[in-house]
Amino acid sequence: xxxxxxxxxxxxxxxxxxxxxxxxxxxxxxxxxxxxxxxxxxxxxxxxxxxxxxxxxxxxxxxxxxxxxxxxxxxxxxxxxxxxxxxxxxxxxxxxxxxxxxxxxxxxxxxxxxxxxxxxxxxxxxxxxxxxxxxxxxxxxxxxxxxxxxxxxxxxxxxxxxxxxxxxxxxxxxxxxxxxxxxxxxxxxxxxxxxxxxxxxxxxxxxxxxxxxxxxxxxxxxxxxxxxxxxxxxxxxxxxxxxxxxxxxxxxxxxxxxxxxxxxxxxxxxxxxxxxxxxxxxxxxxxxxxxxxxxxxxxxxxxxxxxxxxxxxxxxxxxxxxxxxxxxxxxxxxxxxxxxxxxxxxxxxxxxxxxxxxxxxxxxxxxxxxxxxxxxxxxxxxxxxxxxxxxxxxxxxxxxxxxxxxxxxxxxxxxxxxxxxxxxxxxxxxxxxxxxx
Numbered sequence: 001x002x003x004x005x006x007x008x009x010x011x012x013x014x015x016x017x018x019x020x021x022x023x024x025x026x027x028x029x030x031x032x033x034x035x036x037x038x039x040x041x042x043x044x045x046x047x048x049x050x051x052x053x054x055x056x057x058x059x060x061x062x063x064x065x066x067x068x069x070x071x072x073x074x075x076x077x078x079x080x081x082x083x084x085x086x087x088x089x090x091x092x093x094x095x096x097x098x099x100x101x102x103x104x105x106x107x108x109x110x111x112x113x114x115x116x117x118x119x120x121x122x123x124x125x126x127x128x129x130x131x132x133x134x135x136x137x138x139x140x141x142x143x144x145x146x147x148x149x150x151x152x153x154x155x156x157x158x159x160x161x162x163x164x165x166x167x168x169x170x171x172x173x174x175x176x177x178x179x180x181x182x183x184x185x186x187x188x189x190x191x192x193x194x195x196x197x198x199x200x201x202x203x204x205x206x207x208x209x210x211x212x213x214x215x216x217x218x219x220x221x222x223x224x225x226x227x228x229x230x231x232x233x234x235x236x237x238x239x240x241x242x243x244x245x246x247x248x249x250x251x252x253x254x255x256x257x258x259x260x261x262x263x264x265x266x267x268x269x270x271x272x273x274x275x276x277x278x279x280x281x282x283x284x285x286x287x288x289x290x291x292x293x294x295x296x297x298x299x300x301x302x303x304x305x306x307x308x309x310x311x312x313x314x315x316x317x318x319x320x321x322x323x324x325x326x327x328x329x330x331x332x333x334x335x336x337x338x339x340x341x342x343x344x345x346x347x348x349x350x351x352x353x354x355x356x357x358x359x360x361x362x363x364x365x366x367x368x369x370x371x372x373x374x375x376x377x378x379x380x381x382x383x384x385x386x387x388x389x390x391x392x393x394x395x396x397x398x399x400x401x402x403x404x405x406x407x408x409x410x411x412x413x414x415x416x417x418x419x420x421x422x423x424x425x426x427x428x429x430x431x432x433x434x435x436x437x
Contacts, residue, residue: 012042012049021049026060028071038071051107055114058208105153106146108210109137112203127346136196139172140165150204155215158222161197165190166224168231187229198222247372248380255431260366265358267321268336272377273429274422275299275312276397279355279374283344286333290314290322296419303399310399313419315426317433384428389421397421 012021020041028038040056042049063071116133119125143164144157168184205214215221249257254273258266271277277285281303289301298313314322327337336344344354359374378398386394395402396418 012046012053014046015041020044021046023049023053023056025053025056026063026071027069035070047107050103051111054103054207054209055111061208103150103210104147105141105144105150108150108204108212109141109200111207111210112200113137115203132192133196133199136193137200139193140197140200150210150212153201153212155217155221158197158201158215158218162194162221162224165193166229168229184231187226190229191224191226194222194224246379246383247370247376248383249372249376251428251431253368253370254377254380254429255435257362257366257368258432259435261362263321264325264336265362267318267325268355268358268374269377270315270318270321272374273381273425274315274318275310276378276381276399278378279345279353280304282336282355283334283346285335287326287335288333290335292319292323306399306401308399308401310396311415311418312397313422315422381425384425385418385421388424389417393418393421 012023014020015022018041020043022039022041024037024039026038027035029035040052042052060071063069113130113134116125116130120127120130140161144153144161165185168187168190170181171183171185201212201214201218204210204212205218254269258269261269268277268282271282271285275281284304285299285301289299291298291300296313297319298311300309300311302309322335326335327341330337330341332343334343338344338352338354342352344352346352355374363371382394382398385397393414396413396415402413
């Protein structure tokens with residue numbers, strides 16, 4: 001027999017004069033400095049009110065565990081506090097007890113996504129993470145049923161959901177896209193959806209106010225082998241890998257691309273080869289991170305993705321290209337901006353990537369037979385650096401975290417060794433330097 005979770009309810013009261021549901025949660029400091037019960041007005045939708053009440057109850061529990069006895073002075077944006085403006089008699093309220101177990105999957109998903117959006121506003125996760133969460137969880141809810149009660153989701157239903165995406169159903173096209181009947185969902189998309197669902201139900205299980213029982217075999221349900229998701233047809237078309245070779249550009253390909261590129265894209269190519277920069281690195285690069293007036297100008301910055309400190313001495317050609325293509329002075333002090341004055345990568349939905357679009361145009365113009373994206377410039381540089389001076393220097397070039405060895409807390413990285421390797425790397429691009437700017 002399955003273990004029963006203690007029954008829990010969230011009581012919300014309908015307040016007739018305001019036309020809203022309300023809930024007393026925690027305490028606040030009153031006008032005269034004394035503590036008094038805190039009343040939250042939660043809108044006129046009962047289900048949304050229950051969701052907000054759950055959030056507030058959970059937050060109040062966290063505050064109490066931290067030893068805080070009252071709500072902060074700042075008002076919560078999600079609840080409308082009207083009590084300061086109106087004084088309604090108590091007999092106007094009608095109490096309605098709503099069981100938490102009546103929450104639907106859609107309700108739980110909205111609570112989870114609301115928390116992810118809050119984390120994004122505080123820069124704990126990226127907007128791309130939130131966008132991917134919404135898409136992946138949305139696809140999963142379409143299969144499970146958005147209005148299915150959360151309490152009904154058990155081991156069998158989770159197994160069925162995971163197996164549905166492991167089998168890689170037919171690709172669902174968005175409005176405006178060309179339909180491709182019979183085309184299966186990619187392995188990356190299917191695995192992304194499965195992992196997003198795993199994170200959602202782990203969050204539900206850990207939530208203070210949502211009584212859902214996590215199956216004992218939870219880890220086994222979400223344990224998948226992505227290599228076995230490859231179909232026979234895909235395997236037959238897959239080119240054989242020789243010792244897992246990382247694709248990189250040849251010197252001739254780089255020379256041809258550089259000759260066809262305009263000045264701005266050339267500057268980006270040089271930074272990608274000289275400093276291992278990706279599109280995001282180019283977008284985030286600021287003038288304060290470049291030592292223009294040094295004897296040997298260099299870039300010194302912490303890479304956003306890895307939070308690892310990096311220093312790259314600039315080639316004369318790279319420095320000249322930066323100074324020539326630098327954006328006008330701007331509030332963000334960005335070195336490069338789009339023609340509209342926006343960052344190269346970003347946007348509200350993280351859909352803007354100017355570097356990628358310009359690279360696609362260049363690749364088509366140059367008639368490249370291999371469809372290697374911009375990031376392979378970084379891989380090419382790292383591969384050449386490794387051949388010149390070994391793994392450790394290539395890790396410095398990539399701004400990767402140092403291996404966890406005993407010497408790590410006691411020694412410094414040899415930046416002069418990277419400087420020498422970069423000078424040797426520059427010599428391999430003699431044909432590029434012959435191309436007039």
